[in-house]
Amino acid sequence: MIKSMLFSALLALGLLAATDAGAHAVLVDSTPPAKAELVGNKVEFHLRYNSRIDAKRSRLSLKGPGGAKTVAVTQGASEAELVARAEGLAPGQYVLFWDVLSVDGHVSRGQVPFSAIAP
Amino acid sequence: MLTTLPPDIIAFLAVILRGLQLSSQAILLGGVLFLMGFTRPMAPLLAGRAGILERTGLRWTAHGSFTLAAVAIIGIFANLAQLVAGLEIAPGDAMGADFVQWTLIMAVAALAAGVTARMGANPAQLPTLALLAMVVLGASVMSSHAFARVDDRPYFITADALHQAGASFWIGGIPFMLLALAHVTETRQRLMVSLRFSHLFTGAVGLLLAGAALLAWGYIATPGAMIGTAYGIMTLAKVSLLGVLLLLAAMNRRSSRARTEAEAEVEDKGQFRLRRFAEIEIGIGITVLMIAASMASQPPAIDQTQFQASVSEIVERMAPVRPPRLVSPPSDHLSMGAEKTTDSETADKMWSEFNHNWAGIFVLAMGLGAFAGRLGVGPARHWPLLFLLLGIGIILRSDPESWPIGPMGFFETLADPEVFQHRVVGLLLFPFGLFEWAVRTGRLKSERAALIFPILCAVGAALLLVHNHTLTDVKERFLIEFSHIPMGLFGVMAGWLRWLEIRSAGRAREIAGALWPLCFSMVGILLIFYRELP
Numbered sequence: 001m002i003k004s005m006l007f008s009a010l011l012a013l014g015l016l017a018a019t020d021a022g023a024h025a026v027l028v029d030s031t032p033p034a035k036a037e038l039v040g041n042k043v044e045f046h047l048r049y050n051s052r053i054d055a056k057r058s059r060l061s062l063k064g065p066g067g068a069k070t071v072a073v074t075q076g077a078s079e080a081e082l083v084a085r086a087e088g089l090a091p092g093q094y095v096l097f098w099d100v101l102s103v104d105g106h107v108s109r110g111q112v113p114f115s116a117i118a119p
Numbered sequence: 120m121l122t123t124l125p126p127d128i129i130a131f132l133a134v135i136l137r138g139l140q141l142s143s144q145a146i147l148l149g150g151v152l153f154l155m156g157f158t159r160p161m162a163p164l165l166a167g168r169a170g171i172l173e174r175t176g177l178r179w180t181a182h183g184s185f186t187l188a189a190v191a192i193i194g195i196f197a198n199l200a201q202l203v204a205g206l207e208i209a210p211g212d213a214m215g216a217d218f219v220q221w222t223l224i225m226a227v228a229a230l231a232a233g234v235t236a237r238m239g240a241n242p243a244q245l246p247t248l249a250l251l252a253m254v255v256l257g258a259s260v261m262s263s264h265a266f267a268r269v270d271d272r273p274y275f276i277t278a279d280a281l282h283q284a285g286a287s288f289w290i291g292g293i294p295f296m297l298l299a300l301a302h303v304t305e306t307r308q309r310l311m312v313s314l315r316f317s318h319l320f321t322g323a324v325g326l327l328l329a330g331a332a333l334l335a336w337g338y339i340a341t342p343g344a345m346i347g348t349a350y351g352i353m354t355l356a357k358v359s360l361l362g363v364l365l366l367l368a369a370m371n372r373r374s375s376r377a378r379t380e381a382e383a384e385v386e387d388k389g390q391f392r393l394r395r396f397a398e399i400e401i402g403i404g405i406t407v408l409m410i411a412a413s414m415a416s417q418p419p420a421i422d423q424t425q426f427q428a429s430v431s432e433i434v435e436r437m438a439p440v441r442p443p444r445l446v447s448p449p450s451d452h453l454s455m456g457a458e459k460t461t462d463s464e465t466a467d468k469m470w471s472e473f474n475h476n477w478a479g480i481f482v483l484a485m486g487l488g489a490f491a492g493r494l495g496v497g498p499a500r501h502w503p504l505l506f507l508l509l510g511i512g513i514i515l516r517s518d519p520e521s522w523p524i525g526p527m528g529f530f531e532t533l534a535d536p537e538v539f540q541h542r543v544v545g546l547l548l549f550p551f552g553l554f555e556w557a558v559r560t561g562r563l564k565s566e567r568a569a570l571i572f573p574i575l576c577a578v579g580a581a582l583l584l585v586h587n588h589t590l591t592d593v594k595e596r597f598l599i600e601f602s603h604i605p606m607g608l609f610g611v612m613a614g615w616l617r618w619l620e621i622r623s624a625g626r627a628r629e630i631a632g633a634l635w636p637l638c639f640s641m642v643g644i645l646l647i648f649y650r651e652l653p
Contacts, residue, residue, distance in 0.1 A: 026418045050422035051267035057216055059206050080269045099206050104267040105198055105218025106416065107205055 024106035026050040027098070028080075036114045042087040043116070045071070051102045052079040058100040060084050064116075065092035079103075089116040136194040138412035140225075141287075142405055143190055144255055146183025147232060148284065149291020150176055151252045154245055156319050157299065157312075164311055168302050175298060177236045180248070183291070184233035187255065191226035195219055218262050225258035256284055264338070264419060275337055282330025286411070288323035290404035292316065293397050300394055309390045313375035320368065337421070344420035347427035349597050351420040353410055356584060356604050360407050360611065367396045395623045399615040406581045406611050413584075426593035428601075436598045439648035443476035444469060447516075455520040456527075468651040474516050479646025481509045486640030492559065493632060500559040503572075506552025513545035544582060551575045566621060573618035580610020580642075595651075602649055606642045613638035 031046040032038055045060070055075035060082070062071050076083040082100070096112040153176045162169035202213040213219065232251040235244060260266065260283060265275035296316040303309055335345075335354065345351040374393040420427075448470055454463035488502025518541055519525050521532035532538045554571040557563040584607035616635035620628055 024416055024418055026422050028422070050269070050418060051264070052269055054216055057202060057206060057208050057212065078269060101202065101206065101216060102267050103217045104262055104264060104415075105216070105222075107201055 024051070024104075025053060025100055025102045025108035027110055027112075030112050032112070032114050034112050034114070038089075038114060038116050039119050041089045041116065042085070043089065043114075045082070045084045045086070045096060045112075046076060047082045047098060047100075047112075048076070048078075049080045049082075049100065049102075051104070053082060054101040054103055055082055058082060058098070060099075061097045062086050062094060063097065064094035065090045071096075091116050091118045132197050134412060134416050136190055136197060137415055138409045139190045140187060140194065140259070141283075141408045141412055143183050143187035143229075144259055144283075145287040145291030145405075145408065146294070147180060147187055147229065147255060147291070148252050148287035149293070149295055150180025150183060150236070151245075151249050152288045152292045152319060152323070153295035153299075154180070155249060157295070157315055159245065161311070161315060165303070165308070172299060172302055173240075175302075176295060179295070179298070181233045181236035184229045184236060184251075188226050188229035188233060191222050191229060195222050195226065198222070217266070221258045221261040221266075225255050225262075228254035228258065256280065256287070259283055263415060271337065274333070278330050278333035278337065280330070281326045282334055285323045285325070285327025285330055286404075286408065289320050289327060290401065290408060292320060292323065293401050293404065297394060297397050300390055310375060313371065313390055313393055317372050317375045324365070324368070338419035340421045343427055343429070344423070346433065347429060347597070348417075348420040348423045349600050350414060350417045350423065352597075352601055352604055353414045353417065353584075354420075356608060357407050357410050357414075359608055360403050360410075363612070364400055364403055364407070367400050371396055391624065392627055395619060395627065398622065399619055402577055402615050402618070403611065406577065406584070409581055410584055423593070426597070428594050428597050432594075433598070433601060435653075436650070437602060440653075441650070443479070443647050444472040444650075445476065447473040450519050450524060453519050455525060465652065470516075470519060472650050472652065474512070475646050475649040477512065478509060479643045479649065481505050481512075481643070482646055483640055483643025486636050486643055489636040489639060493636065501556065503552045503555035503559060506548045506555070510545045510548030510552070513541055513548070517541035517545070540582065544579060547575060547579060551579070569621050570618065573614045573621065575614075576617065576639075577611050577614030580607045580614060583607035583610060599651070602645070606645045609638045609641040609645070613642070 026049065027047060028050050029046075029048040032043065047060075053075075055073055058073055060071040060073045061068055071084045071086055073082050073084045075081065082098075093115050094113070096114070097109070098111065099107065099109050101107055154173060158165070158169055158173045158176060165172065198216070198219055199210060199213045202208045202216065203210055228251045232248055232255065235247050235251065238244060257280070260276055260279045263279050263283075265272070265279035268275045296312070299312045299316070300309060303312055339345050339351055339354060345355065371393045374390060448466040450470075452463060452466035453470055454460070454467055457463070459467075485502045485505050488499045488505070491499035492502065515524060518532060518535075518538045521527045521538055522529040525532075533542065551572065554563070554568055554575075558569045558572065563569075583603050613635045616631040616638060619631035620635060623631060
């Protein structure tokens with residue numbers, strides 16, 4: 001009887017690792033930084049994280065005056081860095097949304113707001 | 120089906136699975152320790168019992184392995200679903216993710232370990248089992264923070280491997296020690312069993328502490344990060360519970376170090392106390408594994424330099440500077456999903472304080488009721504009925520935007536992990552209260568019924584330890600977590616001390632019986648003075 005009680009306790013406690021798994025990878029540094037003002041109609045993004053990121057399975061999307069579009073992403077100088085480019089930006093407010101997969105299996109999300117101004 | 124679930128719920132399931140994975144991994148590694156470190160080397164001293172102990176040990180190890188394989192396979196599906204639904208990655212591409220590959224290796228190794236443990240005895244059986252257990256351990260390390268580090272990866276992988284191996288051997292080995300003690304009856308043999316496990320566990324604790332020190336050095340690094348981040352305070356919670364475990368282990372060590380049989384009978388007759396302590400060590404040990412699983416979803420403290428709370432901010436929040444909030448703001452002042460204003464945000468916090476403070480009054484009343492019942496005050500034995508009121512309060516008021524007081528439906532808001540946790544806790548309180556009331560009033564007389572309360576108390580408190588507030592303000596979320604962790608620790612201790620009171624005898628029973636209502640009352644006091652506003 002006690003064995004079954006202990007097993008139940010073990011199982012019940014096992015079910016308790018109940019917490020949101022969204023805050024694992026932290027954006028350490030970004031170019032452009034959050035709330036930056038960019039002059040021109042194109043931008044190169046460099047996002048650096050605290051952990052190694054699976055670039056192939058991470059997603060960036062850009063939302064701005066022209067609507068939302070997915071941005072192609074590649075690995076940067078290190079495994080913790082993502083690089084992407086966007087061109088043809090109209091002046092206005094933009095938000096770069098990042099959804100990244102850390103190599104330990106955690107998906108993290110965040111955003112970098114910035115604005116583009118005409119040269 | 121999984122792909123239709125909201126990403127937050129899938130992420131929530133992934134963490135639950137990580138906790139189950141660590142628990143079943145501990146059984147597999149504990150089983151290997153038992154077979155290679157106890158039954159084989161001690162066979163000549165165990166007379167005819169070595170055979171049956173080995174067969175039972177192999178059966179338990181097989182159960183642990185098959186459970187681990189199942190958990191790992193479910194974990195792969197959950198992770199694939201998260202990638203496919205959340206990141207819109209093609210299933211074939213998602214299969215190539217490192218985490219999926221390592222978990223697949225773990226599942227195959229665990230399955231092979233289960234099959235090996237179930238095979239007939241042969242010379243290759245134990246070495247194969249040990250090798251497969253090491254593959255499982257390796258795959259678990261390779262799906263942790265350590266493998267994702269950018270710098271000093273070999274250091275973190277080594278530290279994590281030591282830490283996980285030590286924790287698994289120790290926590291997973293305890294049920295096997297109980298198995299061995301249940302199969303021997305003579306005092307001399309019991310002493311021999313407990314002494315052998317004492318040596319094995321000392322080694323396991325050494326690995327655990329060495330790994331912990333290296334990880335703390337790498338992941339936390341500064342005292343400020345230790346107390347100012349969620350990762351740091353969860354580490355402190357783990358250290359506190361580890362302290363309790365080491366205290367129990369030290370007392371067990373005394374039981375096993377008696378020089379003569381007569382001394383052993385005086386110190387701990389029939390190793391009775393040791394066996395009872397071992398039961399609660401399993402419970403507390405697994406709580407520690409669960410905290411570890413939930414820490415896997417937090418960034419290491421060293422990476423969270425931007426939002427660390429200072430000592431003065433923590434003291435400012437935690438000091439009981441004003442009376443509890445006993446009157447709630449009107450619900451139409453709350454933000455309830457709409458855009459927050461300064462006023463609605465203040466009203467939200469007042470609402471939360473009101474809920475916590477009133478819950479504290481109920482919990483303190485129950486703790487005092489349990490104490491009064493112990494002193495022989497008759498009507499005090501009905502104290503568990505207060506749980507029903509508390510459960511109703513949590514379900515009705517915790518989430519003002521959802522059913523029954525808010526505009527959103529019951530199932531609509533269940534996708535929010537915080538609402539889901541509140542509902543589970545609220546519902547859990549009904550069987551919790553009713554069982555304990557039936558036990559206290561003599562309606563239920565079995566020991567099994569009496570153990571429902573401590574189990575659910577420990578489970579509920581462990582839930583508090585990993586309770587998540589989905590706030591975007593990292594520092595605010597930390598300050599709330601900071602206040603919940605001591606409540607969780609007192610709750611876990613209340614549950615396991617009550618377990619000890621029921622299952623133990625003599626002085627241990629007396630001390631546990633006096634301490635658990637105190638721990639329970641402390642949860643109430645902390646809740647009464649909980650606040651989110653200055």
